[in-house]
Amino acid sequence: MGRPGMLLIGCGAFGRVHLAALRRLGLPVTVFDTDPALAAATGETVAPSLEAGLAACEAAIVVTPVPTHRAVAETVLRAGCDLFLEKPATETVADAEALACLAAEHGRMAQVGLYFRFHPKAAALRRMVAGGEFGRLHYLAARFSGLKRARGDSGALLNDAVHFADLLPWIAGEAPIRVFATTADPLGRGREDLAVIQMMFPSGCTALIEAGCVLPGRWPDAVVPGAETRKEIVVAGRDALAEIDFAAETFALRRGMHAPAAHGAWLPQHGAREEPSIPAADPVDVVAAELAAFVEAVQTRRAPEADLRSGAVAPARILDAARISAAEARVVALEEIA
Numbered sequence: 001m002g003r004p005g006m007l008l009i010g011c012g013a014f015g016r017v018h019l020a021a022l023r024r025l026g027l028p029v030t031v032f033d034t035d036p037a038l039a040a041a042t043g044e045t046v047a048p049s050l051e052a053g054l055a056a057c058e059a060a061i062v063v064t065p066v067p068t069h070r071a072v073a074e075t076v077l078r079a080g081c082d083l084f085l086e087k088p089a090t091e092t093v094a095d096a097e098a099l100a101c102l103a104a105e106h107g108r109m110a111q112v113g114l115y116f117r118f119h120p121k122a123a124a125l126r127r128m129v130a131g132g133e134f135g136r137l138h139y140l141a142a143r144f145s146g147l148k149r150a151r152g153d154s155g156a157l158l159n160d161a162v163h164f165a166d167l168l169p170w171i172a173g174e175a176p177i178r179v180f181a182t183t184a185d186p187l188g189r190g191r192e193d194l195a196v197i198q199m200m201f202p203s204g205c206t207a208l209i210e211a212g213c214v215l216p217g218r219w220p221d222a223v224v225p226g227a228e229t230r231k232e233i234v235v236a237g238r239d240a241l242a243e244i245d246f247a248a249e250t251f252a253l254r255r256g257m258h259a260p261a262a263h264g265a266w267l268p269q270h271g272a273r274e275e276p277s278i279p280a281a282d283p284v285d286v287v288a289a290e291l292a293a294f295v296e297a298v299q300t301r302r303a304p305e306a307d308l309r310s311g312a313v314a315p316a317r318i319l320d321a322a323r324i325s326a327a328e329a330r331v332v333a334l335e336e337i338a
Helices: 013-025 036-041 050-056 066-078 093-106 120-130 156-172 283-300 308-328
Strands: 006-009 029-032 059-062 082-086 110-113 137-147 178-184 194-200 206-212 228-237 240-245 250-260 266-270
Touching: 006 013, 006 050, 013 029, 013 283, 029 050, 050 066, 059 066, 059 283, 066 082, 066 093, 082 283, 093 110, 093 308, 110 283, 110 308, 120 156, 120 228, 120 240, 120 250, 137 156, 156 194, 156 206, 156 228, 156 308, 178 308, 194 308
Parallel strands: 006 029, 006 059, 059 082, 082 110, 137 206
Antiparallel strands: 137 228, 178 194, 194 206, 228 240, 240 250, 250 266
16 A cells, blocks of 8 residues: 555644644645635645545545544545544543544554654653663652643643653553642633642552643743643653653653661762753654554554554543542542543
8 A cells, every 4th residue: 555645634734733743754645624724725635525535535534623533534434444543542541442443343453643662761760661771660740731821722731741641651651540630710701721640550659640730841832832831751760760841851760769778867879960962852753753643554554653542542531530520529440430
C-alpha cells in the first residue's frame, strides 16, 4: 500500500499543527471544516462535505471540538476509513468503549493523538524505567497547568489532565487501581478549571497530577499564543530520580539511592546531576512522529500502540473516576468504572 490519502477534519489552531506535520511527511491531504473560511485558508484541497472527503481518502485525522469526537469518529469508521483521533478521544469511558468496539467491528486502524508519548524525552524516560534503571518506582508527578484561555468545550480534566492520565501509567508500565481527586470552578463557568488527581498503583507507587488554566505559568506555550505554561513530570525510584520540563526542553537525572547511616538516619547517596543528550522537539516534530506511526499502522495493518483501548478507554476510566471522586469526596477504585 502506498501513502494513504489523509482527510484533515478540523482546521483550527491544533489542526494547523497537524497540517504542518502532514506536509513535513509529504502526505497527500484534503481538508474539511464546518467553517469554510478556515478550510480555504489552508491552501489545500477542500472537501465539499465530510462524506465527500471520506470517500476520497483512506484515512482521517479528527481535530475537532471534544464534544463532536464520538459522532465524527463514528462517521469516519462507518465510511471505512482508518482513524487518527486527537486527545481526549472522548468525553467518557462509555464513548471510548463504543468507538473501540466500532473500530474492531469495521476492521479499522485507530490511533489516539497522545502527544507526550511521542516526545523524545518522555520516550527515553520510559525506556529507562522499563530497562530497570530506576529500580522500583516510588512516585510520579506531573503538572500541566498555567495561565491561559479556558476552553469552551472542556475543562481541565479533558483538556490538560488527560495528557498525564495517559503518560504516567505508560511510563510506570502499570495501570492505577485507585483514584482520589479534587476539582474547582474558580471562574464560575460550570467547568472544572482546576484539578488535582492522585493515583495509586498495584506496586505501591503513587502519582499526582495538577492541571488547570488559572495557575502561574513559567514558559510561553508553544501551541497557544499568549499563554504561559508548565508541562513537567517527575519520576522517583529506588535507584534514580528524573525531572523533565517539556516547555524548557530539559531532562535532569540523578542516579543513586538512600543508604542507612548513624542514629537511624538514611542519607542520599546520589551522583551528580546528569543531563542526557536527547533531541529537542517542537510541536510539529512530535505530531509528525505521531502521524508517521499512524501511517505505519495503516500500511501494515498492525494496531498502533496508542490504540483506542490503551489511549482512549484507559485514560477515560481515570478521568471518570476523578469526576466521581471529586463529586463524592472519596477514593474511587478503577474497578468501579465500567
